[in-house]
Amino acid sequence: MKYICLGYYDEKHWEALSESERNAWMDECFDYDDALREHGHFAGGEALQGVDNAVTLRWKNGKVAVTDGPFAETKEQLGGILILEADDLNHAIQLMSKHPGVRNGPFEIRPAADLTEMVQESEKRRSTGKK
DSSP: OOOEEEEEEHHHHHHHHHHHHHHHHHHHHHHHHHHHHHOOOOOEEHHHHHHOOEEEEEEEEOOOOOOSOSSSSOOHHHHHEEEOOOOSSHHHHHHTTTTGGGGGEEEEEEEOOHHHHHHHHHHHHHHHOOO
16 A cells, blocks of 8 residues: 655754754665665655745635645645555554664655546546536
């Protein structure tokens, strides 16, 4: 089963680390990602650029409103996602508990939703024009 792991971090804490500390920590993270790959648990992932490059879309007054920055002002920002292949939630927790990224900020783990049936039903409605 796939689990989406959302990794958060404190930008100020990250910026306070020396370059060698950042490099050592990132090397540890990438080593662990490689171990997850080797055992068939790493299904994908991406780091995100900083919040200064983010925009948020909201539906407001019948149209899309675009604002700069993240949805909410918080100390910890979303730093990346990792898609994990695990037997169950406990297995996902075990795997991510060993990830060095947890030392720099929390990881939120959610089971991926299987929308196959919903997509198929929608495709039927859309192909027949019945909504």
